[in-house]
Amino acid sequence: MSGNNLLGRLLMAVAITLGLGAFSPAAKARPAYETTKVAPGLYSFGGGLAFNAFMITDDGVVVMDSFDKDFAEASLEAIRKLTDKPxxxxxxxxxxxxxxxxxxxxxxxxATILSHDATANWLKNHPSPDVVVPDKTWSGSKSELRLGNSLINLVYFGANHxxxxxxxQFPNEHAIYTVDLVVPHRVAFAYMxxxxPREW
Ligand SMILES: [Zn+2]
Incomplete structure (x- = not known):
């Protein structure tokens, strides 16, 4: 009898362990990300202090910044609610x-991964297993990224951050997406x- 009780307790312990295991993904809920329409075809996605941007054009989607794998997956899900374009x-x-x-x-x-060549050069010298090295680069102070009827100006103002x-810059939508240079409630993260700044 006591042997059966021990077996019962062991089985209960196993069941609880499995139960906790089954519920653990739900416990790791994603932050409350939101998609905000900035202009026709142009969206902001994220929450807290992390927001990327994406543009849906006639010829596919351009995404700006991926943050991390979880954010990127959530961002892709948000895009897929709006379009099935590549x-x-x-x-x-x-x-x-x-x-x-x-x-x-x-x-x-x-997706083709694109960055300024100063970004790509730094990444080649400082590889991270979490960061994909860009496939393509642009150089100088400005480049036009055209897709379908849409235009995104990529602008580099020199060493800043x-x-x-x-x-x-989205000239047709009269909007910009910029990160870290402009931070809500603080100037340059307070400690820069x-x-x-000597390059400004
Ligand atoms: Zn930064």
Whole structure:
């Protein structure tokens, strides 16, 4: 009898362990990300202080910054609620891993990964297993990324924060997407990490 009780307790312990295991994915809920329509075809996605941008054009989707794998997967899900067009480009804003990890999610969708050459050069010298090295680069102070009838100006103002910091300008939508240079409630994160004020 006591042997059966022991077996029963063991089985109960196993069941609880399995039960906890089964519920653990739900416990790791995603942050409350939201998609915001900025203009026709242009969206902001994210939550808290992390927002990327994506543009749905006639010829596919351009994504700006992936942040990390979980964010990238959530971002892709949000895009797929709006369109089944191919992801054509993932464009990096700058070299910091917290903005550009998880690019493999979009690469697996067939995206070309694009960055300023200063960003790509830094990444080649500082590889991270979480960051995909860009497939293509642009150089100088401005480049036009045209897709379908849409235009995104990629603008580099020189050394300011990180390497190859790109400001995305959407001339038709009268909007920009910029990261880390402009931060809500603070100036330059208050302590100016990896900024280059002497170059301004
Ligand atoms: Zn940064």
């Amino acid at each position: 992801i054509r480009y993932l464009v990096y804003s700058h070299n910091h891993y917290d903005h550009i990890s998880g690019g493999e999610v979009f690469k697996a969708e067939g 990180g390497e190859g910091m790109t400001v995305f 990490p990896d900024f280059s």
